[in-house]
Amino acid sequence: MSIYNLDRLFHPSSVAVIGASDQPGRIGMALMKNLIEGGYKGNLFPVNPKYQQIMGRAVIPAIDNLREPVDLALIAVPIEQVPLIIAQCSAAMVKTVIVISAGGKETGESGASLEKKIAAAASSARIRVIGPNCLGVMVPHCDLNASFAAGMPLKGNLAFVSQSGAVCTAILDFSFKEGIGFSHFVSIGSMVDVDFGDMIDFLGREPSVKSILLYVEQLTNIRKFMSAARAISRVKPIFVLKAGSSKAGALAAASHTGALAGEDAIYDAAFKRAGVVRVRTIEELFDCAELMAKYPKPSGPGMAIVTNGGGPGVMAVDAIAKYGLEPSELSSTTIEACSQILSCHWSKRNPVDLLGDASAETYGRIVDILLRDRNVHGLMVILAPQAITKPLAVANQLIASIKGGSLPVFAVWMGGRDVESAVQVLNDAGVATYSTPERAVNAFSYMVQHSRNVQMLREIPSRFEQPFECHLQEVRKIVQTTDLSTEGFLEEAKARDILEAYNIPFNTIISADSAESAVTAAQKIGWPVVLKILSPDIPHKTDVKGVQLNIHDEEQARSAYHAMLTSAGKYAPHARLEGVSVQRYIENPDLELLIGAKRDEAFGPVVVFGTGGIFTEVICDRALALPPLNRRLIKRLIEETKVARLLRGYRNLMPVDMEALEIIIQSIAQLVVDIPEVAELDINPVIVKDGKLLALDARIRLQPSLKPAPMHLVISPYPAQYELWTTTRSGLHLLIRPIRPEDADLFQILFQTLSPTSVYFRFFSSIKELSPEMLATLTQIDYDRHIALVAIDTSASPEKMLGVARIIADPDISNAEFSVIVGDPWQGQGIGAQLLLNLIDIARQYGIQTIWGTVLRENRQMLNLGKRCNFQIKNNLEEGTCELSINLSKALPISEMGEYAENSVFR
Known part of the structure; x- marks a missing residue:
C-alpha cells in the first residue's frame, strides 16, 4: 500500500495506547509517559480493561468501545493477542497501528506464523502497521513520542529509520551528545507491512526531511525499495548501513560468476544503482548523521x-x-x-x-x-x-x-x-x-x-551506433525444450547457440565424440587447436585436467583426447562425458575477461564483469550491476574494475574496441531480462587479442523462474509492449513508444520547436533551455510509476520527436498526474490526442484509478483535448487554472474513442 495513510501515522490527530499501564517498568506506562511528556497535543486514549484511570485520563476497556475514529493505535500486549486486537481496531475505524510487541519471526516458526496472521488481519482492514518488535516512532516537529525510548530527539531535518531498536537507542543517545536533530525517528521492526520502500517514499515527500539514514538488516519487496530510492535519492541523500553477514548458496561456486556475485556484493551494486550511499560501521553512520544534519x-x-x-x-x-x-x-x-x-x-x-x-x-x-x-x-x-x-x-x-x-x-x-x-x-x-x-x-x-x-x-547515456538485435524466439525454443528440473549446466553447444543468438562473438568450436573425429575437427579448423572436455557435470574443466592447449598434429590430438577422458573419469567418476570440443588455439592473448550473470533469490539477475581466466576468484577483480542496463551504466560497470585501465591501452597493449565490449555486456544484460530461466551464465574467458574480443568458453545453467519476465527484475525494464504504429487524423504515420534515457537529444530538439507560449503552458514558467538535470528527470524514468510516451516520425532523417505525454503516479499507484506537449509545427494534427488516449489505456493496465492535471485557463487547445477525451474540467478562478480529471473505471476503452484510435497497431 506504500504511503497510503502514513500521514495519519506520523501526524495523528488522535492516539490510542492499547495495553496502557501506570506500573513502572511496563512498556504501556513508558508509552503513555512519553506521549504526555513529549507534549503531544492530540486526543490520547489509554486502553486497558484492568484500569479505570491512568495518568489522570479515563481508560477505555477495549478499543472497539471507542466511538470516534483513531488515527494511530500503539499496541503493547502479548503478541498472541495482536491479530484479534487489529480486528477490533478495524471495527473502531483505526487507520494505523504500531505493534511494539516482540515474539514474531525472530523466535522461530510459531512467531513467523503469528506475523502472517497480523499482516493478513491488517491487510483485510486496510490498516497500516509498523512492527511488530519495534521501539516505536518519534516525530519531534509534531511533539509525537509514540515510543518507549528514553527521551525525545532534538528537532532537526534528518530522518532515521532502523530495523534494530538497539541501534535506535544508540543513535538517539549519540545525537544528544553531538546536538543532532531529527525530523523523524522510526524503529520499523519486522516490517509485516510498512517497509523501507514505503518509508523512503513517505519521507522523500516530507518538507521537513533533508536527508534519510537507514539501518538495514534485510530488505523486503526490493523492487519497491529500488523504485523509491531511485526516485528520492535524486533530491535527498540516502545513507544506509547494511548489517548481517551473508551465506553462500549451495550452487554459488558452480561457476566463476556464481563465486564472484555474493549477496553482500549484490547489495553494494543495488545501492549504487539506486543512488544510495552505503556506510560500513555504526561509527560511519554516526558521522554521516552529523554531517548531513549540519552541512x-x-x-x-x-x-x-x-x-x-x-x-x-x-x-x-x-x-x-x-x-x-x-x-x-x-x-x-x-x-x-x-x-x-x-x-x-x-x-x-x-x-x-x-x-x-x-x-x-x-x-x-x-x-x-x-x-x-x-x-x-x-x-x-x-x-x-x-x-x-x-x-x-x-x-x-x-x-x-x-x-x-x-x-x-x-x-x-x-x-x-x-x-x-x-x-x-x-x-x-x-x-x-x-x-x-x-x-x-x-x-x-x-x-x-x-x-x-x-x-x-x-548523466545522459549515449546511443550505440548499431541497433540491438537478437533471435529471441530461437532462445525461447531452446529453453522450452530443455529439462529445467536438473541442476546441471547446458551442453556447451546449446549454451553457445543461446549466446550466438544474442550476437556474442565466439571462437570456432566443433564437438567431437572420438579421437578420430577430434582429428577431423582440428583439420577443418586448422592447426594448432585446443581440446576441452565436454561434460554438463564439469563446469571447471581445468580442475580435472580437461584442457589441452596448442595441439599441433594428429598424434597430439589423439593422445590429448584419451588423456583428458581418462583424467576426467578419474577425478569426476560420476560425470557424464560427451567427448571434447575442438577450437582454434589463440596464442598469448593480451587479456582475459569474464562476463556473466547470476540470478539472485532476492535481487533477480545480476550482471558480472571483470578479469577472467582460471584465477579469477583469486584476483577478484569484478564489478556487478543490476539489469536492465544502458550504455552509461555499462561504462560505469567497466570503470569499476582494475582491468579497465588496461582496456584503454597500456604500454604495448592496444586499446580494446570498447563499443564491442559494451555491446557484449548489453547483450548479456538483455538475455537475462528476456529469459528469467537463466540461473547462471559464465563466459570465461573472453580474450582480447590486438584490441579484438572473442569468447572461448561459456556455461549456462537454466532453472524454472518463480516470476515471469519482467517481474523477475527489481528494476522495471523498458516496456516494449507499449510500442505501436499509428496514423493520425492528418495522415502522419508515427511510432508511439515509451521514452528511453537515450532520447535526451531528441527531447532537447523538440523543446527548441516550442514557442514561449507553449513552454509556459507546459511548465508554468518561462524556460529558455532544459538543463541536463531536467533532461535526465524527463527521460530517465522509473517505468513502475512513471510512463512517458513519445511520438516519433521515423520517416524523417534523422528521426524526430513530435510530442510527449506522460503520467506520473503517486507511490500507491492509485492516482496519476498527466501532461502533454506537442511541438508547435505539429500542433492540431491529433498527435496529443493519440498520445493521451494511449496513456489512458496504459494507466488502466497499471490499475490507476484517476488521472488528473492542471491546465492554465488560456491553454484552450489542451482544454479542448481534455473535453474530447472525456475529462471533467473544474475551474480554479483564484489560481487562474483548470483541473482536468478522469475516472478510469468510467472512461471508454481506447478502441471506442473514435477517430483518434483508428489504425493503431501494436508491434
Missing part, C-alpha cells in the same frame, strides 16, 4: 587542511588519497593571501601548516581565506594541543569564521581532556567534530560519493 553536500572532491602540526596534516593527506579524493590545489590568490600572514618558510601549498604557536586569530584569518577559494569543497581544521595554542579560543574563532558559510567544515581537535571543553562548544554550535583526521576524511568521502551518485543518476 549541505559538497560541490566537489577537493579538501583543504589547516593544521598547527605537520604530522596530523600528513595523516590527513594520506587519508584523502586512501579514499580516492584529492587535496585542493590552492589558487595563486589564496597562496598570496596566506603568505601575508604566515612565515616566509610556509609550504605554499595544501595542507596549510600554521606551526605550533598558531593563535586563534591566525586560525581565523587563514580559514577566512580558504573558504573563499573556489577549489576548496571541504575544509578540515586540525588542532593538536600545544603549550601556546588555546583549544577553546580557536574553537570560538572557528565558529565565528564559518558562520553562514556553505562549505562542510570538519573540526579535528585531537586529544583528550585538554580539548574536551572546546569540542563541546563546537558541537553546541553545530560544527561537526572528529577525533582523528581519518574519520573526518572518511565522512567527507561519503558526502562526495553522494554527490557523484546524484551526478551519475543525471
